[in-house]
Amino acid sequence: MTEEAVQTQTPKKKNFFLKHLFDFLLLGVLALGTASAYIVRAVQKSQVKSLDLTARITKLGQELMTINLYEEGETERNFTIEGTKGKLTIGVKKNAIHVHDAECPGQECVHEGWVSEPNHPIICAHNGIYISISSYNWSEVIIR
Amino acid sequence: MKRGSIKWITVHAMLLSLALALSIVESFIPFGIPGAKLGLANLVILIVMHFYGFFSALLINVLRVLIASLATGTFLGMGFVMSLSGAMASFLLMYVAHRWIKIFTPVGVSILGAYSHSLAQILVAVIYYGTWGVFYYFPLMALISLATGTINGFAVELLINNRSLQRTMELKR
Numbered sequence: 001m002t003e004e005a006v007q008t009q010t011p012k013k014k015n016f017f018l019k020h021l022f023d024f025l026l027l028g029v030l031a032l033g034t035a036s037a038y039i040v041r042a043v044q045k046s047q048v049k050s051l052d053l054t055a056r057i058t059k060l061g062q063e064l065m066t067i068n069l070y071e072e073g074e075t076e077r078n079f080t081i082e083g084t085k086g087k088l089t090i091g092v093k094k095n096a097i098h099v100h101d102a103e104c105p106g107q108e109c110v111h112e113g114w115v116s117e118p119n120h121p122i123i124c125a126h127n128g129i130y131i132s133i134s135s136y137n138w139s140e141v142i143i144r
Numbered sequence: 145m146k147r148g149s150i151k152w153i154t155v156h157a158m159l160l161s162l163a164l165a166l167s168i169v170e171s172f173i174p175f176g177i178p179g180a181k182l183g184l185a186n187l188v189i190l191i192v193m194h195f196y197g198f199f200s201a202l203l204i205n206v207l208r209v210l211i212a213s214l215a216t217g218t219f220l221g222m223g224f225v226m227s228l229s230g231a232m233a234s235f236l237l238m239y240v241a242h243r244w245i246k247i248f249t250p251v252g253v254s255i256l257g258a259y260s261h262s263l264a265q266i267l268v269a270v271i272y273y274g275t276w277g278v279f280y281y282f283p284l285m286a287l288i289s290l291a292t293g294t295i296n297g298f299a300v301e302l303l304i305n306n307r308s309l310q311r312t313m314e315l316k317r
Contacts, residue, residue, distance in 0.1 A: 023252035023297070030259055031290055038283035061274045085221060106171070113252050121277045123269070125222035130273045 016070055050102075053118060055097045057090070059083060060128040066089065069095045069116075069133075083127020097131060099124065147199070152281065160204050160211075163188040167212040180285050183258055183292045185212075189235065190250060190257070190300045195313040198239055205235050222272060226265045233264030251297030258293025262286050 017024075029038050052070040056063060064081055069092060077091045078100055086103025096116040099109040104126035115133060122131040145152050166184040173182060185208055209231050211246040213224040234257040241253045248256070262285045269278040303309055 020249055020251055022247040023249055023255065026248070026252050027255055027290060027294060030286070032254065034283050038287070041280070041283060058273070061272075106223065119277060119280055121275075121280055123273075123278065123281075125226060125269070126218060128164065128222055128272075130275070130278075132275065132277050134237040 041119075046127055053095045053116065053135060055092070056134070057081065058130045058132075058134045061130075067092055067097070069093075069097060081129070083124060083129050085127050088124060088127060097122070097133065099131075102127065117144065145194075156200060156204065159200075160207055161194055162225040162239070164211055164215075165202055167208055168215055171216050172210065180262075180288050181287070181292075183261070183296055186234070186254065186257060186261075187296055187300055190238065190296075191241065191303060191313070193311075194250070194300075194304050198243075201239070202235065205231055222269075222280060225272070226268050229268045230261040230265040234258065249297075250300040251294060253296030254300060255290060255293040258263035258289035258296070259286060262289040271298055307309055 009021050055069055057067070058067050058080075072092050072094045074094055076091045078089055078091050080087050080089050083103070088099055088103070088109070089101040091100040095114045096114045098114045099112065100120060102109050102124055104124055104128065109122050109124040109129070115131075116121055118133055118135045120133060123129070145155070163185045166188065170182045170184050189201050189205050189208075192204055206228075209224075210219075210229050213219040213221075213227065218224045218227070237260045238253050238257040241248050243249075259288050262282065266278055266282045266285065270276055
C-alpha cells in the first residue's frame with residue numbers, strides 16, 4: 001500500500017468512529033446495564049441451595065394448579081391443561097417440569113425444554129399460560 | 145409524492161408487502177425466547193421513516209403487525225399484544241431519536257428501537273401475568289436485541305446512502 005493510500009484511508013477510519021461515537025456509547029451503556037442484570041441473575045441462581053421445587057401454573061393470572069415437583073417420580077408424568085386458545089400437555093418428573101406439547105404457532109414454550117431451576121418461568125403467550133417455579137419453603141412448614 | 149395518490153398507494157403497498165414478508169419469515173426463525181426476533185421488518189420501517197416520515201412509517205408498522213398476526217394465527221392473542229406494544233414503543237422512540245435527538249445515526253436509532261422493543265414486550269408481559277418473574281428473559285432478550293439492532297442499523301445506513309435506492313425511494317420524475 002502506498003503512503004498516499006494510507007494517508008487517504010486514515011481520515012476515513014477516524015470519520016467512521018467519530019460519526020458513530022454516540023451510537024457506540026449508547027450500545028456500551030445498554031450492554032453494560034444488561035450484562036449487570038445477567039450477572040445478578042447468575043449470582044441469584046448460584047445462591048439457591050434447595051432442590052425441593054414447586055411449580056405454579058396460571059392462566060391469565062388465575063391459578064390453575066400447584067405441583068410439588070419434589071414429590072414426583074423419576075419417570076415423566078403427563079397431563080393436559082386448557083389454555084385460552086388451545087391445549088397444552090405438561091410433563092413433570094422429580095424437581096423438573098416442561099411443556100411436552102402445545103397448540104401454539106411459535107412453540108417457544110416447548111423449545112424451553114425441561115426446567116428445574118427456581119425463578120425460571122415457562123411462558124406460552126399464545127395460550128396465556130405462565131408456569132413459575134420456586135424453591136419449596138420448608139421453614140414455613142416448620143413454623144406452622 | 146402526494147398522500148393518497150396512485151403512486152403513493154403503490155409505493156406504500158410494495159413497502160408494506162416487503163415488511164410483511166420479512167415479518168412472517170422471521171416469525172419462523174425460533175430463538176427459544178418468547179418475543180425474540182431478528183427485527184428484519186424494522187429495516188423497512190427505518191428506511192420509510194427516513195424517506196417518507198412519521199405517518200408513512202406508522203401506517204406500515206401498524207398494518208404490518210396486524211396482517212402478520214392474522215397470517216401467523218396470533219391475532220388478538222398475547223403474542224399479538226406483545227408484538228404491537230413492542231412495535232409501537234420502538235417506533236415512537238426511534239422517531240424521537242431520528243427527528244429530535246440528532247446525535248444518533250441510523251445505527252443508534254436502530255439500537256434504541258430494538259432495545260425498547262424488548263423492554264416494552266417484557267413490561268406488557270409483567271402487567272399481563274402480574275409477576276416480575278417474566279424479567280428472567282430480559283437480559284438475554286436485550287443482548288440479542290442489541291446485536292440485531294446494531295447489524296440492522298448498519299444495513300439501514302448502507303441502504304439509505306445507496307444512490308440507486310435513493311432514486312427509487314424519492315421517485316425522481
